[in-house]
Amino acid sequence: MNCDIVFLLPLFIVTIGAILLMLLSAFESIRLEVASALSVGIFALAFLVQLVPIGLTDVLPFVSIFNGMLAVSDFTRIASMIIIACGLFTAMSAISYFRQNNFGSLEFFSLMTFAVSGMLLLTMAQELITVFIALETVSLSIYVLVGYNRRNVLSSEAVLKYLILGAFAGGFFAMGIALVYGALGDTGFAAIAASVSRDGLLHNPALAGGLLFILFALFFKVTVFPFHSWVVDVYDGAPIPVTGFMATALKTAIIAVLANVLLLAGDIRESWLDMLFYLTVLTLFAGNLIAIGQNSLKRMLAASGIVHTGYLLIALIAVSGDQFSGSVILYYLAAYAASTLGIFASLSYLSGTDEKRKEFNDFSGLAKVRPYSAAAITIFLLSMAGIPPTAGFMGKLYIIVTAYQGGHVILAVLGIVSSILSMWYYLRLIIAMYFHEADDLFETSGSRSAPVCAFILAICVLALSLYPVAI
Amino acid sequence: MDQLLLNQGFPLLSTLIFLPLAGSLLLFVVRDPHFARYWTLAVTSIVALLSLTLLPKFDRDTAAFQFAEHHPWIESLNITYVIGVDGISILLILLTTLIMPFCVLASWTYIKDRVPAFMICMLIMETAMIGVFVALDFVLFYILWEAMLIPMYFLIGIWGGPRKIYASIKFFLYTLAGSILLLVAIIWLYTANGYSFFIPDMMWKDYPFTAQILLFIAFFLAFAIKVPMFPFHTWLPAAHVEAPTAGSVILASILLKMGTYGFLRFALPITPEATTTLMPYVLWLSIAGIIYGGLTALAQQDMKKLIAYSSVGHMGFVTLGIFVLNIDGIEGAILQMINHGITTGALFLCVGMIYERTHSRELSSATGIGQYMPVFVTLIGIFSLSSLAFPGTNSFVGEFMILAGAFRHDVPLALAAIPGAVLAAAYMLRMLQKIIWGGTNNPDQSWLTDLNSREIITLAPFLFFVFWIGLGPQPFLAMMHSSVVNLLDQFHGYQQAITAAGMY
Numbered sequence: 001m002n003c004d005i006v007f008l009l010p011l012f013i014v015t016i017g018a019i020l021l022m023l024l025s026a027f028e029s030i031r032l033e034v035a036s037a038l039s040v041g042i043f044a045l046a047f048l049v050q051l052v053p054i055g056l057t058d059v060l061p062f063v064s065i066f067n068g069m070l071a072v073s074d075f076t077r078i079a080s081m082i083i084i085a086c087g088l089f090t091a092m093s094a095i096s097y098f099r100q101n102n103f104g105s106l107e108f109f110s111l112m113t114f115a116v117s118g119m120l121l122l123t124m125a126q127e128l129i130t131v132f133i134a135l136e137t138v139s140l141s142i143y144v145l146v147g148y149n150r151r152n153v154l155s156s157e158a159v160l161k162y163l164i165l166g167a168f169a170g171g172f173f174a175m176g177i178a179l180v181y182g183a184l185g186d187t188g189f190a191a192i193a194a195s196v197s198r199d200g201l202l203h204n205p206a207l208a209g210g211l212l213f214i215l216f217a218l219f220f221k222v223t224v225f226p227f228h229s230w231v232v233d234v235y236d237g238a239p240i241p242v243t244g245f246m247a248t249a250l251k252t253a254i255i256a257v258l259a260n261v262l263l264l265a266g267d268i269r270e271s272w273l274d275m276l277f278y279l280t281v282l283t284l285f286a287g288n289l290i291a292i293g294q295n296s297l298k299r300m301l302a303a304s305g306i307v308h309t310g311y312l313l314i315a316l317i318a319v320s321g322d323q324f325s326g327s328v329i330l331y332y333l334a335a336y337a338a339s340t341l342g343i344f345a346s347l348s349y350l351s352g353t354d355e356k357r358k359e360f361n362d363f364s365g366l367a368k369v370r371p372y373s374a375a376a377i378t379i380f381l382l383s384m385a386g387i388p389p390t391a392g393f394m395g396k397l398y399i400i401v402t403a404y405q406g407g408h409v410i411l412a413v414l415g416i417v418s419s420i421l422s423m424w425y426y427l428r429l430i431i432a433m434y435f436h437e438a439d440d441l442f443e444t445s446g447s448r449s450a451p452v453c454a455f456i457l458a459i460c461v462l463a464l465s466l467y468p469v470a471i
Numbered sequence: 472m473d474q475l476l477l478n479q480g481f482p483l484l485s486t487l488i489f490l491p492l493a494g495s496l497l498l499f500v501v502r503d504p505h506f507a508r509y510w511t512l513a514v515t516s517i518v519a520l521l522s523l524t525l526l527p528k529f530d531r532d533t534a535a536f537q538f539a540e541h542h543p544w545i546e547s548l549n550i551t552y553v554i555g556v557d558g559i560s561i562l563l564i565l566l567t568t569l570i571m572p573f574c575v576l577a578s579w580t581y582i583k584d585r586v587p588a589f590m591i592c593m594l595i596m597e598t599a600m601i602g603v604f605v606a607l608d609f610v611l612f613y614i615l616w617e618a619m620l621i622p623m624y625f626l627i628g629i630w631g632g633p634r635k636i637y638a639s640i641k642f643f644l645y646t647l648a649g650s651i652l653l654l655v656a657i658i659w660l661y662t663a664n665g666y667s668f669f670i671p672d673m674m675w676k677d678y679p680f681t682a683q684i685l686l687f688i689a690f691f692l693a694f695a696i697k698v699p700m701f702p703f704h705t706w707l708p709a710a711h712v713e714a715p716t717a718g719s720v721i722l723a724s725i726l727l728k729m730g731t732y733g734f735l736r737f738a739l740p741i742t743p744e745a746t747t748t749l750m751p752y753v754l755w756l757s758i759a760g761i762i763y764g765g766l767t768a769l770a771q772q773d774m775k776k777l778i779a780y781s782s783v784g785h786m787g788f789v790t791l792g793i794f795v796l797n798i799d800g801i802e803g804a805i806l807q808m809i810n811h812g813i814t815t816g817a818l819f820l821c822v823g824m825i826y827e828r829t830h831s832r833e834l835s836s837a838t839g840i841g842q843y844m845p846v847f848v849t850l851i852g853i854f855s856l857s858s859l860a861f862p863g864t865n866s867f868v869g870e871f872m873i874l875a876g877a878f879r880h881d882v883p884l885a886l887a888a889i890p891g892a893v894l895a896a897a898y899m900l901r902m903l904q905k906i907i908w909g910g911t912n913n914p915d916q917s918w919l920t921d922l923n924s925r926e927i928i929t930l931a932p933f934l935f936f937v938f939w940i941g942l943g944p945q946p947f948l949a950m951m952h953s954s955v956v957n958l959l960d961q962f963h964g965y966q967q968a969i970t971a972a973g974m975y
Contacts (some may be wrong), residue, residue: 388614
């Protein structure tokens with residue numbers, strides 16, 4: 001029993017921390033820096049605890065708690081570590097951002113910590129209603145975070161879009177649960193898996209339909225092709241730290257759920273392989289095309305996030321059930337999270353008051369004025385583009401090798417082609433930063449926390465590529 | 472693993488690879504331009520001297536990979552850090568390490584802006600280039616192969632000429648596009664070889680014929696773009712013209728060799744059957760490159776462009792030598808790779824020296840300088856003669872061996888290559904004539920100063936090697952002989968095995 005508590009300890013720490021932070025917000029005298037430091041402390045503690053149970057073997061030992069609704073394994077443990085790290089770096093870099101943008105308040109950190117607690121729950125959930133509750137915990141916190149800058153029109157537009165579409169997706173999810181429950185009388189993943197492996201997926205139309213609804217709701221959250229249209233506007237409108245947080249932590253959590261759902265029984269994935277194949281291809285290329293057309297950095301990053309979802313889908317399709325494939329997904333997520341958070345951390349201090357620098361051209365000549373920042377951003381961009389020797393390359397290599405081994409040669413080739421296409425828009429910022437003259441002094445607030453974040457993450461990106469065994 | 476002669480004691484090759492990288496770290500902290508110049512010169516010189524210590528210990532009588540180091544790296548994918556040198560790569564490594572200090576010297580005053588960053592790029596570049604020539608694990612190779620792009624991209628894009636952005640992006644995308652299929656091929660080979668990326672294990676296997684053809688096409692695209700072979704050469708003139716002198720020298724002397732090195736290291740041993748089938752097409756493409764490069768060079772007004780197009784022609788000779796698949800051809804090709812590195816590198820340095828004075832690369836603005844810069848025109852004259860394969864200079868030996876190999880293979884083919892040699896004489900002499908004498912209405916060049924001692928020191932070693940290889944090439948050929956003989960033996964043995972199997 002002691003072990004069970006240790007396994008859930010990170011979740012407890014984060015949840016209690018979130019409540020504490022919310023209570024603290026009642027005191028006006030507390031400064032933002034204190035709240036930030038406190039949340040960083042909470043995340044660091046949770047991260048350290050998460051490090052401990054390395055004794056877990058790779059054979060998915062379903063240590064069931066709460067009547068089988070939650071399960072932990074190395075997969076959930078590492079996914080949780082990524083999520084917690086995302087929270088930590090966002091909390092750190094948010095301070096630099098709020099120095100230049102005056103709408104910060106203590107609740108920001110509390111809401112973010114709540115979102116992280118929901119995400120941790122998501123990775124562990126083994127039952128649909130638990131997933132739903134966790135998903136709503138995350139979504140509600142993020143709705144507020146997206147609209148945090150109340151005076152900004154774009155931000156309000158973003159939250160409205162996200163709220164309406166998100167509620168719609170939530171409805172889909174609930175509908176899916178109802179259908180599955182109607183078909184099986186149970187909402188546990190184990191029951192679904194048993195039914196599918198016994199009779200096949202299509203034997204029971206209500207079950208198939210219900211799972212399809214659930215998949216679509218999850219696809220909405222991770223911006224798979226036909227459900228991607230919200231992402232550019234929402235990412236653009238949300239405050240920079242929130243965008244970075246959504247792009248990384250939220251994606252990690254939902255991909256973990258997707259992996260859990262799709263890998264229940266091999267047949268679930270197999271039955272939808274064709275659909276998943278086309279969605280993947282369309283996601284990759286739609287994302288690339290949208291990204292090529294953007295002039296704003298945030299919008300480009302939002303669109304490139306669609307492409308990265310495409311890569312993760314390749315991995316999900318190619319997984320062969322063994323632990324290696326799980327680690328492929330996690331490694332890619334870690335590499336992607338490190339580079340994306342890095343770039344958003346850099347933007348947190350470079351974008352200036354009211355995010356005045358947002359276009360590619362606004363960063364012209366950054367390398368002359370702030371060479372270290374430009375070098376860090378270059379590392380992040382090259383990693384996202386998948387150029388060696390960065391973590392992003394290793395992540396893509398793993399995914400492509402896995403796809404190849406799984407017999408999905410077309411996906412492997414298309415994945416490589418898409419990475420070439422993506423060079424187009426990643427290079428644009430490098431060109432602007434290095435090859436143009438500076439007409440801006442890039443004055444910043446002086447808070448060192450976001451630059452420190454960016455520095456640590458740049459090291460992470462390089463270190464992850466040299467020691468991929470760590471994952 | 473029996474192809475490796477493991478290194479005992481001091482890990483020399485790893486030191487060569489990582490010393491420049493380690494040296495670059497200091498420049499991130501100390502940002503004084505003067506210090507950066509001296510420091511980089513020191514680091515590259517130490518690497519050059521260290522690389523010379525490979526020579527006495529290098530065993531000429533074996534085709535195995537020497538000085539090999541083997542460490543596990545990413546165990547889940549069976550990726551290892553394994554490096555080694557054989558007769559094919561040792562000369563290229565020495566070329567790389569020896570040319571780098573002179574690239575630094577050539578940039579001494581040419582680069583005024585952001586000197587530490589420039590030197591960092593040069594050092595990272597050196598690490599990647601040495602790494603490519605010694606890597607024996609395909610993922611390691613690919614990582615270093617791609618990693619070369621980034622510093623080169625910055626070298627062209629930041630310190631380049633007026634159209635630098637166009638040139639750098641074209642360079643980057645072209646070479647990147649070439650290597651994507653290489654990655655697919657690597658992954659195919661990985662699965663076909665029991666999940667191993669170890670290159671020597673991939674050689675001489677009886678892969679199915681269709682697979683070999685597809686692999687060969689993947690290799691060919693990646694390497695032909697890098698060489699560059701006609702018609703994949705269009706990135707080269709743009710990149711050469713816009714790059715700073717040191718960038719042009721690295722590009723011409725070392726980067727282009729990676730393509731031909733790739734053919735020798737991968738295409739021949741891994742896909743021998745496809746090589747035999749597709750050989751005629753590659754040979755005639757080489758001929759096309761020789762003629763096309765020569766004709767285009769004849770029409771250039773820009774000196775750098777002229778040399779760039781002449782590179783297309785010279786590299787055509789190299790691929791011709793490789794794919795005639797006999798001992799003269801391949802040894803000539805490897806020697807010609809070295810020669811081209813020396814000669815063209817020196818020519819780019821010469822053009823850079825004019826450019827530093829006149830700030831123009833146009834032939835018309837450098838006419839008639841023979842009177843005022845006698846030392847300079849002597850040197851550029853010798854290098855031009857070397858470039859057109861004048862007897863007594865290095866290129867003559869290489870080109871002669873390649874043509875001898877071509878004659879042994881197929882007489883019409885060899886005859887078709889001959890006009891290339893004549894064209895080379897035509898465009899080089901035309902350039903020399905204009906530079907030295909010009910016409911009746913030369914611009915006033917009397918203000919030009921002749922080469923200073925730094926510039927002479929930069930060029931002198933090139934001159935030394937031009938004549939050494941030209942008059943006594945035997946030591947160089949002896950170093951590669953065992954490896955080339957082994958390559959050809961294996962190759963012909965493979966073909967015989969195929970024919971024997973086909974008879975049943």
